[in-house]
Amino acid sequence: MRVVPVKNIRPGVELAKPVYDEHGRVLVQTNMQLTEVMIKRLKNMNITYAVIREENTDDILIHSPIPDEQRIEAIQQIKHTFQNVKSDYLMNSNHLLEKAAVKLEVLVKELTTELSKNEEVIHYLSDLLIVDDYLFAHSLNVSMYTLALAQELHVNSSDLEQLGLGAVLHDIGKTMIPDEIINKPGKLEKDEWKIVQAHTEYGFEILRHAHNIPLLVAHCAYQHHERMDGSGYPRGIQQNEIHPFAKIIGVADVFDAVTSNRVYRDAMLPHEGLDILYSGAGTQFDKHLVETFKKTVALYPNGLTVKLSDGRVGVVARQNRQLFDRPVVRILQENDRNVNPYDLDMKDVLDVTIVSTDNLHKQD
Incomplete structure (x- = not known):
């Protein structure tokens, strides 16, 4: 495929x-x-x-992080929760959120179990699921990236549940932001950007008043846009002032945001998303977290067309564990001519690199 x-x-x-x-x-x-x-x-x-x-x-397998049925059910659950939270907030109540929190804790456990069973890194290019609001799919994606990163960091099971819940609910404050601003296709005006930034404070206020949600989960919503150098929001705190969980969610949040299709721009490829993180490693993001995150995602997912530095063109056939920038490539073309397909393991040819992707192959 x-x-x-x-x-x-x-x-x-x-x-x-x-x-x-x-x-x-x-x-x-x-x-x-x-x-x-x-x-x-x-x-x-x-x-x-x-x-x-x-x-x-045809023998190349395209992996999904979790089964399609589970993913669809999870997005529906997140959507239902967020819609109920808005109703709760308008009625000055937390009843619906507290009821939903119990189910979301189960969801986090299910995601953790599913991700731990999968020895493959996360491939997400092939996610052919249409949702009517980016926010719900984004919340699920961030929770999966967060849990995968946390497992690579060997976070204990008790903390993992709180972190996962914090990731699912990190953007819940956006339910309070007008849709016309959240979904605006063009650049936000200064006053509109201030309104969007307020979602972190809304999220904190919503979550901290729910009796069965740990305060730490509320701080995940509050701090996930804070940056190590103090350039983030809402408070501009830095370094150790930011909770470690918020730092983890911050990395996952940025990666999913730039690798997702949005109304105002096309999705980046995973290796391009990682480049964004690396450009801020040590300044905006914890460098160790970025380097560890690289081990959890496929930079060049299976099935992606790539061009190599020696001119050969092929399709990524499978991954090399711990060498995700050097996959096995099914070579289909040499010197602009079709050849009998063969697999090239890039871990064995260190003088060859991937130089471009994505738009190379047009179907005849």
Whole structure:
């Protein structure tokens, strides 16, 4: 299977994975040859990538962090919780949030178990799920990245549950921000940006008044935009003033934000998202956390088309554990000509690097 940008797909190719909506309904079925109309529909739904079937890559597996059914159910649960929180807040109550918190704790345990069973790093390019609000999918993604990073850091199980809950609820304050500002396609005005920044304070206030939610979870919402050099918000605190959990969530939050498709820009690839984190390592972000996070995600996910420094073009076939920038690549072209496919293990050819990705291969 190959992961291809939807904008490069041509009619006639077969979809290897279905596209779901947030309720688990199949919008575009697998094993069907895509038509012009279906490709246009994928574009209109803001799908960045599609997984297609082709003979030379049919044995390449595209991994998901958790099963599709579990992911859909989790997003629905998060959506329901956030909507109830807004109703609670307007009625000066915490009843619905406190009731939802019990279920969210179970969700965190389920995610932790699922992620610990999976020895693969997290691949997320192939996430063909349509949700009507980025906030809910983002909250789930951040919780998965956070838990994966925490497991790599060997955080104990008790702290892991609080951290996971903090990650799921880190952006709950955005329910108080007007939709027209949250979903604005262009650059925010200065006063609009101030309103968005207030979501950290809203989140803290909402969570700290819920009796069955630890105060530490509220501080995760409050501090996840603080930065080591004091350049963050809402208080501009720095270094050890920031709770370690907020630092972890901050790394996961930025990575998912830049690697997700938004109304105002296209998604970055994972290696580009990691470059953003590395550019702030030691200043905005804890350097050890960034280096550890690199071990939890596939920089070049399976199925991605890549070009090598020696001119060869291929598709990432599988990962090398602890060497995620040097995967095994299924070579399909040399010197701009198709060749009989063969696998090149990049850990064995250190003088060859990946120089570009993503937009290389247009379907004929």
